[in-house]
Amino acid sequence: MSEQITMENCCEYLCTAKTQTLGELEAKVYRFLSDNFLRVLRESSVYGRLTGAERELILSLRMRGKESLIVAEISDVFERVGSRESSRPESPLSTASLDERCGMYYYSSDYKDWKILTKIPEEVNTKGCGICTMYNYLFVAGGIKGHGDASRVSDKVFCYNPMTDTWSEIRSLHQPRAQLKLVSMDGYLYAIGGECLFTVERYDPRMDRWSPVAPLPKGAFAVAHEATTCNGDLYVSGGSLFYRLLKYDLKRDEWQECPYNNSRKKSADMLAYKNFIFRFDVNREQGVNVFKYNAVLKMWQQCASLQQANLGAFKCALMDSCIFCVTRSQLLQFSVEEGKEHFVNGSFKAPLEARGVLHPFTLHLPNNK
Structure with missing residues (x-):
């Protein structure tokens, strides 16, 4: 039965x-x-x-498995040669030509090495997409389909279920978006900005529906921006916003201006831990400066730095009070122990098979992984 x-x-x-x-x-x-x-x-x-x-x-x-660090191989939004393009129908999700597609890898603590978790179907647009997790699912939204003159911005949204190892498509965005930020908060997904877009929309998984919420303030449309949640609030910074920090007030459905960050450098990523938001600003010649924002006291301060030239672009994920910063060639660890924030000595390599940009996150995987 x-x-x-x-x-x-x-x-x-x-x-x-x-x-x-x-x-x-x-x-x-x-x-x-x-x-x-x-x-x-x-x-x-x-x-x-x-x-x-x-x-x-x-x-x-859904959280019964071990929390694992995972990276998804994402196509560079600026690629024009060798980008993936498919004329296959949007559904069902393709299962052919697995070896030609971007993959997702998880770090196995047993083998001290990266293992393939799944291949990303061709229908999932990984170039310029937004990625986040919620309810132990991975969600991938928007992005750019095709390349060159044939490229177009997508409104498609897909999710990966690690418990069944399956991909599926959910309700599409109201607006096609590329270079958006996708964030989960209080059981909802938020699709924030994108190229030349002020708008923000929220996904309700109970209703399987996207609805508009307050747009970003005029003059602050977000491209290559960063977003995170802290204490039930949504924050956006970086990219075309430079050193500004915006906070979304859910009850009032409005965006508020927070104190500015003193840094004028390009932001690589931004994550929250407890009452603090950590922003990683990159200088190609000098390395990384880490600033933290106290969401309660509303104050910025620089808390750490890493002197490493030509580090390259990276994205971050939080696991076990440690922020993992993943580049194409290595994985750095940053301890967020309050008052003792620092980069941990040593690093280990990112998946050697991956050729695209690596986007890290965590999922609880079945015990057979």
């Missing part, structure tokens, strides 16, 4: 398991609901019948 669990009969099986005290079947139903959490959210006939405790249980089961 447990092998026949579907979205249509899962509630019936769960009721049977509870009534007849079939613990093994009950556990398998909960695992099925957990493995397909995004679909469950959209099915009111299923999610609406679950108790609050059951909803918390199936969400916690």
Whole structure:
């Protein structure tokens, strides 16, 4: 019976398991609901019948695996030669020519090496896309399809489910976006800005719907910007915003100007830890300067630096109170222990197979990884 669990009969099986005290079947139903959490959210006939405790249980089961550092190989938005282009239909997701596509790699602590997690389907636009995680799913939004004169900006949004190792397409953005920032906060996705765009939209996974929210202030459209969340607020900085820091007030649905950062250098990335936002500014000749913003006291200060010329572009991910900064050739570690922030001595290589820009993030992977 447990092998026949579907979205249509899962509630019936769960009721049977509870009534007849079939613990093994009950556990398998909960695992099925957990493995397909995004679909469950959209099915009111299923999610609406679950108790609050059951909803918390199936969400916690999605985190049952070990948290792992993962990098997605992303096409450089400025590439014009050798970029991927496909004339295949948008769905179902292609499974052909796996070896020719960008991949996702996870760091195996057992083997002390990078392992392939999955190939990214051709339909997923990785050039100039936005990436973030939510509910232990990876979401990829927007980007540029094709190259040269045939290129076009995409409104497509895809997600990867590590518990089932599958890709699927969700509701498209209202506006096609490239060089956007995608951020998750309080169970919603936010697609922020993009090339020549002030607009911001929010995705509700329960309704499978994108809705507009307050646009960025005039004169602050975001290209190659950075975004993060801290204490329930959304922050945007860098890129065409230079040293400015904007905060989105969810209750008022408006953007507010925060104190400026003294740095005038290009921002590589920005992440939050506890009450602090860490911004990594790059100088090609000198290296990296790290500034932190106290979101409570509303104050900036420089907290660390790394003297390394020609470091190149990098993106960051937070795991275990450590920020991992990933370039094409190496992975740096930055400790965010309060008052003792510093770059950890030594580094290890990024995946050797990857040829594109590497975008790091974390997911909880099944125990067989």
